Amino acid sequence: MGSLGTRSRQDPGPPVTRFLGFSPSRSGSSTAGDTVPAPPPVRRRSSANYRAYATEPHAKVGRGASEGTLMLQIAKQELEREAEERRGEKGRALSTRCQPLELAGLGFAELQDLCRELHARVDKVDEERYDVEAKVTKNITEIADLNQKIFDLRGKFKRPTLRRVRISADAMMQALLGARAKETLDLRAHLKQVKKEDTEKENREVGDWRKNIDALSGMEGRKKKFEG
Known part of the structure; x- marks a missing residue:
């Protein structure tokens, strides 16, 4: 009993070391010099504090x-x-x-000739510019026309909005079959005939309920009930 008591005092066990924050050394001794601090607890990422x-x-x-x-x-x-x-x-x-331009050493007549030549070049370039602008305008117009044609072709295949039109069965068959629709279609031929009930006769038999009550009241009414 004494040895067990001394052993329990010397060896506190894993729970005590975990509580104090120390872990036993490799040699198994629990002295302060050989202890190593325990790692900090790992915080689990729960759904509540995940955003943190x-x-x-x-x-x-x-x-x-x-x-x-x-x-x-x-x-x-x-x-x-x-x-x-x-x-x-x-x-x-x-x-x-x-x-x-090289204008050094040119006389008045030579300068005039140079000006005429430059004006001719300007006129030629202006004509070329006009032709290019006309071609560009023509191409733009053709492109716009082709785009409009494409738009029209796409519009032809669009499903139009339908309207409700009252039409008879004969007119419908005539529109669908044309000249082959010679026989008239009787839609009432295959319908089940239901006879109308004679409600007026029932109303005449029932009559006024007040008169019936008066007729059945008293001794005469009781006799009628027994006789009936």
């Missing part, structure tokens, strides 16, 4: 916004680069087509 731990969706939203901003910046840079390329191409085309 769910930081990943917020991170995804922020990453998506940053990616969208980066894409807009890249698109803006690409547009600026394309505009710069267009300006460069325009400058190169103008430099090759519009060469600088």
Whole structure:
């Protein structure tokens, strides 16, 4: 009994060590120098407090916004680069087509000839511009006409709105069969005939209920009941 008591005092057991926050060492001793602190308890992600731990969706939203901003910046840079390329191409085309004039050492007559030549070139370019504009206008008109034709063709195959029209059976057969619909269709031939009940006769037999009560009241009425 004494050994068991000393053993229980020396070895408190796993529950006591877990409660105190210490775990026994590898050698099995429970001294303060050999103890290692227990890891903190793991908090489970329940459905109630899941939003407190769910930081990943917020991170995804922020990453998506940053990616969208980066894409807009890249698109803006690409547009600026394309505009710069267009300006460069325009400058190169103008430099090759519009060469600088050499007016040094030209007399009055030569300058007049140069002006006439330039005016002729301007008139020729203006005529070419007019022809190109006429072709573009014609193409635009043709495209609009073709689009209208396509729209009309699509409209032909649309189901029209139907209206209720009163039509007889003979007219319906005539419209469906045409000249073959010679015989008239009697729709009442296959119907079941029901005889109307003679309600007037029943009303005459029933008569006024007050008169019936008066007739059956008293001794005479009792006699009629027994006789009937």
